[in-house]
Amino acid sequence: MDLLRSLPLGLYLEQPLTWLHKLDPRVKLMWLLSFLTSYVVANNYWRVLLVAILIIITLFAKIPLRVWRQQMGWLLLLSLMVLILGSISPDALRINYQPRLPANQQVLTQPINAKNNQVIPHSPISKKEYSYVLFQQGPVRVTRRSLDLAISLSTIVFTLIYSTNLYLLTTAPEEITSGIESLMQPLRRFKIPVTEITLTLTLSLRFIPLVLEEVQNLVRSVMTRAINWKKLGFKGGVQVWLIVTERLLENLLLRAEQMANAMIVRGFTSPNEHQVQWQDLRLRVSDWLAIAILMVFWGLRIAFGAEVS
Template sequence: MDWLPTGGFAADKVFKLISTTTASPIYQFIASPSTFLHSVDPRIKLVWLLALVVLPARSHIIMRVGLVILTSLLSVWILPKHVWMDQLGRVSLLSGVLFIMLGLGSDGIPSPVQLRTPPPAVMGLPNLPVSLGSYSYLLMKLGPLRFTRKGLSVASTAACLTFTIFQSSSLCLATTTPEQLAFAMRWFMVPLTHIGVPVGEIILTLLLSLRFINLVFDEVRNVALGIVSRRINWRQLTVLETIDIFASYIRRIFKNIFSHAEQISQAMIVRGFRGDSRTHKIYALSESSVGMADFVSLFCLVSVIGAAFLSEYFLV
């Protein structure tokens, strides 16, 4: 049975979008240009990441927006122009869509509940004013949808939290090597060894995962570029043939990734690794000098946490 041609289905735009999306170093270490954030101790960066996860969920809306602005300005200052423009654009789009959906969907549709008591006009009583002050629970109405204070709180929390998590983790990975992150995680998790937690295996898995992220993005980009370079005439293909090309694309990605994983495992076995991370030395950051950047980062961290606590009492 012949399938109808796809006509205007521009599958080549999908592959071009994939190739351009992974062209920027997403979650990869950027060695140059070297900034002050590169010299900050990785343990302080992990504490910052924890604070940027907790504070947007617990602080006032003004504080959440302030953390978003702070993260954006830091990204513009630290990252190269082509990197921060790509990352901030995509993260802002995701956060904006999330804000609109949750803002109009959390408390947007009123429940069809009929009051048991009759209205005041039926009982001969004058209509009472809705509010004696300027407070209004309903902020905006868009047809059947309503944007209320509850929707604003839920939407701002989710959108700001999403933005800070994605962009702060990108900043951390862009200015910190995998070995430094492994050292910082191991420093925090060393006390867990006394209760039987396999810290060495966890750190080794983390180190391999951070190294493997680059390979995954490279394979996704390279395979997409290979398909785009063949200049396939997508308008002459049927729907079944187009789906088959996408399936082949996904199969090729997994095949290349598994091939890289096999090469890494063989390299580790040749070097004497037999599955016990305690018998092997993980060469991570062994020494870290405390500099002015660390003191400035700690001071800013304490200031942000203090401002978040004060906002709970004075910004009501």
Template sequence: MDLLRSLPIGLYLEQPVTWLHRLDPRVKLGWLLSFLLAPVLASASWKLSLVALLVIISILAGIPWRALKPQMGWLLLFGGAIFVVGMFAPDSINVTQQLRSPPDPGVEIAQPYQYVLFKLDAGMIQLKITRKSLENAIYASSLIFTSIYSTTVYLLTTSPEEVATGLDNLMSPLRRFNVPVTEIALTLTLSLRFIPLVLEEVQNLVRSVYTRAIDWQKLGLKNSAKVWLTVAEKMFANLLSRAEQIAVAMQVRGFTTPNTHKVEWHQLKLRKIDFLAIACLGIFWTARVIIGGQFI
């Protein structure tokens, strides 16, 4: 079990350098927020279009499959399970249709609106798919996919320093209200840097337990819980020790507060590709307002 490869959360892909890497972090953050907010109150076709757009962007960017494969497997499995469960879940709407008057002889009756798309009644098994349940399934599964996948692509192509720089620049007006913007950016950077350390610590402790070939059946439930509690206690102790070492290293290098120690994260500069991405973002939201809210 390799958590650092199976759960690449917060990891930065240094090579190869794609055009997504060259984008300004503020522009990428704007696109990330757009993918997170655009599905709200949108039609099912728009949600599916967002999923396709994300996949196309990752393909055009040339992100290696080895970096996306660990996430895509369980993400597609989880999204597919949510879609199937939501599709057959009851929608709490009872739609019936009844003619107001008997039809005239010889008059062809128009095809009524079909709300129930699929219905199976086989004894104890009763399954029904309606338009509302299908729309709910598409909404839930696509929302999970876009939120997780877009965040993964953003973190793969943006270093923690660039993330901190972009947030520090975008939140700079909040300094007028005495908001500690630099401290927030520094905390975010340290947390992103600390995630691989947490995964590595968990991985090492789990491997140390499995290499001892413990007979869990003989231990029983109570003793097994004690073993894992001991492992969890050791993990938190190691993580706190590493956090203390990082704090000491920062103090030795002269960092006290942002007021006395200026943090040079990353040099922000908008290029032609950034302006093109901003223009595409404007087109994206124009399409969202015009056609994204219509129902299929």
């Protein structure tokens, strides 16, 4: 299972149990959706704030350094590369920038009397210098629009990936499905099979490690045979990988059949006859506090985070 341990994203952290683990999965799901939706039509200050909030939550949750160092480190490096590449990339406007102030500064500093067209002496007004091009050195050019797009793109990469990963890191698969099933209960009025959907989601989350384990075993079996790929050529190599793929599908179908037989033996004939309560979902004081903070979060988003058109 070395492949599973080496995966940087999407793994559930069983120990130690942090305060994030103890929150209700429905509350955490609402926070996740808030991170993913509040980013839309927001200014860059709010987008950068989302990144800072995720980092602060990770630090205050006391998640072990060995866990989030690889995850956050790689994502920060990726976001930094996106920021740099986006900043120096063309902004798609193709603007030949010219100073917006006229060459004759007296037009601004000395107003004209409308009656006799005489120039009225006036002290120079203080004005802030504006430049569309923020940095230019040879072919490297950073404009206001390219920097704005770079910040937007780099922050969305970090927010989307890390917020989802933090949710999966602190929420067990059974808790995820239980929370989703609880939130989907109103859909039963429309005769939507909520239990079947959540059961399928649970089996899918549990089946992913089995797929990775089968892939790892087959890759190891190919490596231990020390195949000379140069002698096989392109056609021979393709045939070998087709055999490996066929074997992988056979193993996965066998695992799926074993799982189905195990469910039938245990009486999983229909969701109405055999239901398993994975979690006892009850909102505690910490959950209500998280909901109150979430309301403040959205209040700040509406008041200060809207993008100015």
